[in-house]
Amino acid sequence: MGSVGDVKPQVMPFTEPLPLRSGARLSDYTLVYETYGSLNAERSNAVLVCHALNASHHVAGTYAGEARSEGWWDNLVGPGKPLDTNRFFVIGINNPGSCFGSTGPMHVDPATGRIYGADFPVVTVEDWVDAQARLLDRLGITQLAAVLGGSLGGMQALSWSLRHPERLRHCIAVATAPNLSAQNIAFNEVARRAIVTDPEFHGGHYYGYRVVPKRGLRVARMIGHITYLSDDAMEAKFGRGLKAGVPGYSTQDIEFEIESYLRHQGDKFSEYFDANTYLLITRALDYFDPAREFGGDLSAAFATARCKFQLVSFTTDWRFSPERSREIVRALLDNRFDVSYAEIDAPHGHDAFLLDDARYHGVLRARFDNIAREFGA
Amino acid sequence: MSDKKDIELIAELVPPGSRVLDLGCGSGELLAHLRDHRQCSGYGIEIADANVLACTQRGVNVIQLNLEEGLAMFEDRSFDVVLQLDTLQHLRNAERMLLETARVGRVGIVSFPNFAHWPNRLRIATGRMPVTKALPYEWYDTPNIRVGTYADFEVLARKNGLQILDSFGIQDGRVRRRRPNLTASVGVFKFERA
Numbered sequence: 096m097g098s099v100g101d102v103k104p105q106v107m108p109f110t111e112p113l114p115l116r117s118g119a120r121l122s123d124y125t126l127v128y129e130t131y132g133s134l135n136a137e138r139s140n141a142v143l144v145c146h147a148l149n150a151s152h153h154v155a156g157t158y159a160g161e162a163r164s165e166g167w168w169d170n171l172v173g174p175g176k177p178l179d180t181n182r183f184f185v186i187g188i189n190n191p192g193s194c195f196g197s198t199g200p201m202h203v204d205p206a207t208g209r210i211y212g213a214d215f216p217v218v219t220v221e222d223w224v225d226a227q228a229r230l231l232d233r234l235g236i237t238q239l240a241a242v243l244g245g246s247l248g249g250m251q252a253l254s255w256s257l258r259h260p261e262r263l264r265h266c267i268a269v270a271t272a273p274n275l276s277a278q279n280i281a282f283n284e285v286a287r288r289a290i291v292t293d294p295e296f297h298g299g300h301y302y303g304y305r306v307v308p309k310r311g312l313r314v315a316r317m318i319g320h321i322t323y324l325s326d327d328a329m330e331a332k333f334g335r336g337l338k339a340g341v342p343g344y345s346t347q348d349i350e351f352e353i354e355s356y357l358r359h360q361g362d363k364f365s366e367y368f369d370a371n372t373y374l375l376i377t378r379a380l381d382y383f384d385p386a387r388e389f390g391g392d393l394s395a396a397f398a399t400a401r402c403k404f405q406l407v408s409f410t411t412d413w414r415f416s417p418e419r420s421r422e423i424v425r426a427l428l429d430n431r432f433d434v435s436y437a438e439i440d441a442p443h444g445h446d447a448f449l450l451d452d453a454r455y456h457g458v459l460r461a462r463f464d465n466i467a468r469e470f471g472a
Numbered sequence: 473m474s475d476k477k478d479i480e481l482i483a484e485l486v487p488p489g490s491r492v493l494d495l496g497c498g499s500g501e502l503l504a505h506l507r508d509h510r511q512c513s514g515y516g517i518e519i520a521d522a523n524v525l526a527c528t529q530r531g532v533n534v535i536q537l538n539l540e541e542g543l544a545m546f547e548d549r550s551f552d553v554v555l556q557l558d559t560l561q562h563l564r565n566a567e568r569m570l571l572e573t574a575r576v577g578r579v580g581i582v583s584f585p586n587f588a589h590w591p592n593r594l595r596i597a598t599g600r601m602p603v604t605k606a607l608p609y610e611w612y613d614t615p616n617i618r619v620g621t622y623a624d625f626e627v628l629a630r631k632n633g634l635q636i637l638d639s640f641g642i643q644d645g646r647v648r649r650r651r652p653n654l655t656a657s658v659g660v661f662k663f664e665r666a
Contacts, residue, residue, distance in 0.1 A: 405528075424535060425545045428515070431491070437524050438536040454521045461528040 096175040098165070099131040102156035104196060107233060113191070113226055116382075119216035123205040126230050127196030128152045128188040131172060132180035134236070139470040141184045141236045142463075143227060143263075144168060145244030145251035148319070148376050149368060151195035154187035155180070170451040177460035182472040183240065188227050192218040192376065194369035201302060201369055211371075213299020218375055220247070220383045224254045228262065240466050241265035245448035246415060247376070250383045253423070257385055260401040265466055267459070269407040270448040272419035273393050273426070274384035279414065282322050283377040286315035290370045299371050308370045313361030315373055320360050325411035325444035329353060393422060394429035403433040405462050407455060409447040410440045435462070477645030478583075478658065479505055482557060485581055485638065485662050486510060490552035493517070493576060495539055495569070496559030500527035507532070514551065540564055543572045551577045560584050561616040567628065574634055574665045586641060586652070586659040588621035593654075606657035622652050622659040635666040 104127050112122035129152045134141060144154045146167070155172035158164040172178045172185055189197040192215060200215035207214075231239070242263050244252040249271025256266040275283070290296060293311030297304050324332075336352035349355045389395035404427050408420035417438050427434040437458045441447040447455070479502050486492060488510045494503050497516025500523070506512035515533040518524050527534035537545070540563060554577030560566050561584045573580040585606040586592075592602035601611040609616065620628070622641060629636055641648035641656020648656040 421537075421545065428545060428550075429547065433513075433533050434515070434535070435528060435533050436535045436537075437528070440521070454525065457525050458528050461525060464529070465531045 097173055098169065099156035099173050099180050101159040102129050102131065102153075102166075103158075104129050104152060106196070107230055109226075109229060111229075113222065113229070115216055115222045116219045117217050121191055121198065121216055121218075121222075121226075124191055124198035124226075125196075126188055126191065126198075126226060128186060128230060129154065129156070129166075130187075131155055131185045132183050134184040134234075135470070135472070137470065138236055139238070139240060140182060140467070140472060141186060141231070141234075141239050142178060142241045142243060143186050143188070143231070143239050143255075144172065144178075145223075145227070145242065145248035145255075146187065146190065147244070147246040147248045148380070149364070150248075151193065152187040152189035152197075153195070154185065167449065170449075171456065171459065177456045178243065178463050179467070182467045183463070186231070186234070186236075188230055190218070190223040191226055192372060192379075194367075194372040199369065200299070200371035200375065210300075210302045212302055213371060215371060215375065217378055217382075219379050220250050220254050221258060223379070224251055224258050227251075227255075228259055231262075237262065239263040240470065241267055241463075243267040243269075244271070245269035246271055246445065247380055247383075249415075250380070254383070254385065256400040256402050256404070257396065260399050263402045264469070265405065265462075266400075266402050267405045267407075267462065268420075268423070270409055270412055270415045270420075270445055271406075271423075272415045273386060273423050275380055276419075280381050282318060282414075283381055285318050287374050287377060289314035289318070290373060293370075296370060299374075301370070307365070309365040312365035312368060312370055312373065313358070316361045316364035316368075317357045320357060322414045323445040325413065325442060327411060328443050328446075331442070332356075393426035397426045397430050397432070400427075400430065400432060404435070405458075406434065406436040407448075407458060408436075408438050409443070409445070409455075410438060411442055412445045412447060414445040475645065478642055481642055481645070481647060482555070482581065482583060482660060483510060485660070486512060486553050486555075488512070490514075491550075492553045492555060493546065493551040494555040494557070495543075495573065496556065496562070497527065497532070497534065498523050500530045500532035500534060502555065502557065503527070503532045504530045539569060542568070543576050546576045548575055549578055553577055553579050553581060556580065556582045558583055558585075561618045561620070564617065566618045567632070570628065570634075571632055574632070574663065579637065579662060579664050580634075581660070581662045582625075583642070583658055583660045584620065584625070585616065586622045586656055587619045588623060588653045589643075589657045590654050591657075604657065622656065625659060625661055629661065629663055633666045634663040636661055636663045638662040 112120040150167040153166045155166040200211045242252040242255040249268035252268045290311035293308035295306040296308040333353040385396040386393040408417040492514035494516040595602040639661045641652030642658040643656040
């Protein structure tokens with residue numbers, strides 16, 4: 096199993112405005128994307144990998160001369176890996192509103208000539224899927240062998256099956272949910288309030304002040320990170336370990352290992368992530384609810400799908416719990432679709448979807464092997 | 473039920489083109505057989521990781537679920553046939569699962585080791601628990617927590633208002649219709665809700 100090696104992101108500009116769910120339009124935008132492997136003559140081996148909250152188009156491979164620049168799903172995507180780039184043409188697209196290159200709140204609004212900031216239109220999972228579909232049009236890909244995503248990426252994979260049912264043969268949705276629960280929205284809201292109430296947020300127009308609401312971003316990341324780990328995983332990794340070995344009897348200094356870890360994660364995140372993007376992406380999570388237009392009937396919502404489905408969840412994931420994946424499975428069964436579901440007994444919580452548990456990767460490898468057989472690779 | 477001949481004998485009970493649910497489907501061998509030879513579609517339910525992987529490799533739809541939690545995910549009569557082969561004897565709530573089988577499927581098919589097969593009777597007569605091909609475990613390590621007989625199943629089916637459509641024993645890869653309770657190590661029942 097190897098790496099796809101050094102890769103270069105590509106840029107595609109779009110002049111035709113993208114109509115958004117909110118009624119707004121995104122005009123003159125660009126999308127950044129990467130591809131690995133090669134498209135076969137029949138154009139039948141393309142797999143779109145959708146990214147989650149803090150990831151990007153950089154799914155696999157490295158950037159030349161940059162240490163530790165592996166893509167976020169490099170353990171899954173590459174030559175000989177479960178999603179084998181010797182057989183598949185893999186595409187990663189950075190969603191609009193993100194802060195990794197595609198048009199986002201830090202860019203200039205062509206309508207006003209000013210930086211979007213808080214005025215960047217609210218984007219939804221459906222909007223992202225439509226933007227991705229347009230990029231695939233330009234690449235000449237009319238039908239994907241599969242769409243794969245985890246967490247928020249899984250929601251995009253599900254949305255693909257509903258919005259563009261004829262354009263994918265397989266939907267592979269990992270550690271995802273048919274919508275967010277109230278508790279889940281609550282976590283997002285705490286994160287958003289942390290950002291919005293940071294004095295350096297300036298109503299979302301902090302770019303002009305040459306500041307970044309880092310304090311808010313740090314807290315947002317800390318709360319997010321707590322929800323990505325299981326209680327057991329946190330206990331195993333940190334327990335009640337004290338940074339100095341003995342109590343320092345301080346209310347504000349770092350005392351416990353877990354505090355040190357969370358602060359480190361928060362610091363790192365605040366260095367590279369954009370606050371407005373965080374607000375936009377958590378909102379996209381909150382809004383996703385394909386059953387909403389069907390009176391809450393998820394089975395009815397899925398009636399338009401045509402592809403085959405693979406769902407995966409992790410037993411210790413309490414942010415996107417197995418129960419939520421089973422709701423999706425049930426809706427797919429009601430529609431008599433081909434669906435398989437693996438519930439992986441992994442200890443790591445939501446983060447498990449990015450790790451390389453052998454049972455999890457075994458199922459995905461088997462699934463992609465079968466998909467490859469369909470087009471004779 | 474990994475015996476190839478047994479699988480073929482049971483597959484013959486499934487009408488071609490059926491929509492099938494296989495509870496405790498193992499590595500998906502029977503489902504693949506039904507798909508490839510009888511144009512059936514459907515799903516397997518499995519709890520074991522290795523079996524879920526094997527089914528995925530075969531391209532058989534598999535849903536990882538603990539049968540002890542019931543079949544709430546499935547609507548009434550949503551399958552033509554629900555199979556429960558070599559599974560019932562492992563379940564704590566065997567009777568409830570039998571009723572669930574009859575609820576979800578128009579037709580249910582179960583198979584299980586027949587404890588009244590004559591070698592077992594002989595062994596019991598000597599004062600020891602049987603250890604045979606169909607019941608290969610010692611009493612202290614057997615996963616078969618519900619050991620019953622061919623005749624016992626007929627009683628259970630009647631008690632639960634299940635109509636037996638067909639039943640036979642299997643011994644050495646052959647159907648036994650004469651005195652199956654004595655001559656067969658495996659019992660097979662095809663039934664529906666009366």
